[in-house]
Amino acid sequence: xxxxxxxxxxxxxxxxxxRLRAVxxxxxxxxxxxxxxLALEPVRVPTASMEPTLHAGSHVLVDHVxxxxxxxxxxxxxxxxxxDGSGLLVKRVAALxxxxxxxxxxxLTVDGVPVDExxxxxxxxxxxxxxxxxxxxxxxxxxxxxxPDARDSRSFGPVAVDALHGRVVATVWPLGAVGGLP
Numbered sequence: 001x002x003x004x005x006x007x008x009x010x011x012x013x014x015x016x017x018x019r020l021r022a023v024x025x026x027x028x029x030x031x032x033x034x035x036x037x038l039a040l041e042p043v044r045v046p047t048a049s050m051e052p053t054l055h056a057g058s059h060v061l062v063d064h065v066x067x068x069x070x071x072x073x074x075x076x077x078x079x080x081x082x083x084d085g086s087g088l089l090v091k092r093v094a095a096l097x098x099x100x101x102x103x104x105x106x107x108l109t110v111d112g113v114p115v116d117e118x119x120x121x122x123x124x125x126x127x128x129x130x131x132x133x134x135x136x137x138x139x140x141x142x143x144x145x146x147x148p149d150a151r152d153s154r155s156f157g158p159v160a161v162d163a164l165h166g167r168v169v170a171t172v173w174p175l176g177a178v179g180g181l182p
Contacts (some may be wrong), residue, residue: 040061040062040063040064040169041061041062041064041166042059042060042061042062042172043059043060043061043062043079043088043090043168044057044058044059045057045058045059045060045090046087046088046089046090047089047090047150048146049089049090049091049144049145049146049147049150049151049152050077050090050091050092050144050145050146051145051146052119052121052145052146053077053092053119053145054077054090054145054168054171058171058173059171059172059173060090060168060169060170060171060172061168061169061170061172062079062165062166062167062168062169063166063167063168063169064165064166066166066167066169067164067166067167072093072096072140072161072164072167073093073096074093074094074095074096074110074115075092075093076092076093076167076168077090077091077092077093077167077168078090078091078092078093078140078142078164078165078166078167078168079164079165079166079167079168080142080159080163080164080165081163081165082151082156083156083157083159083163084156088165089142089151089152090168091142091143091144091152091153092119092142092143092144092145093140093141093142094108094110094115094140094141094142094143094153095110095132095135095140095141096135096140097135097136097137097138097139097140097161098134098135098137099111099134099135099141100112100133100134100135101132101133101134101135101141102129102130102131102132103129103130103132103143103147103154104129105129106120106122106124106147108120108143117145119145120145120147121146124146124147124148130154132153132154132157132158135158136158138160138161138162139158139159139160139161140158140159140161140164141153141158141159142159
């Protein structure tokens with residue numbers, strides 16, 4: 001008669017192993033949350049310069065990773081540090097490096113061609129003129145959607161792409177305004 005092999009309790013089910021598995025899961029969850037926080041950051045819109053697209057006090061999500069992969073494009077709403085160091089600004093990319101840009105009687109022109117800006121109220125920009133010239137390499141021109149009295153590239157010039165913190169991808173507060181951006 002052959003004796004059956006002795007059975008040992010499974011180490012996988014031991015209390016110590018379960019605690020390690022729980023710690024591992026908690027660490028993975030924490031890493032996922034931190035990575036999400038680094039990729040998408042909630043930010044409060046500081047001024048009314050982006051109305052009607054974004055209102056002062058609205059909360060938006062800023063994507064920090066996407067622009068590193070795909071770059072910035074005309075029409076992107078971006079977060080940047082004010083060149084004078086006075087805080088964060090939210091503006092729209094109006095022109096890219098190498099392009100000739102001007103605002104002529106309220107109409108944005110890039111390389112002499114008028115740009116359709118459905119987010120801008122024509123009544124707000126009537127009689128606005130700004131010859132901004134050719135955008136230097138590694139820079140963009142940013143403009144406010146609500147241009148009267150707004151601080152943007154008309155007052156501080158082109159902005160280095162490295163100074164952009166990310167692209168605004170959605171409004172998350174107030175609830176009535178939740179959604180993507182035009």
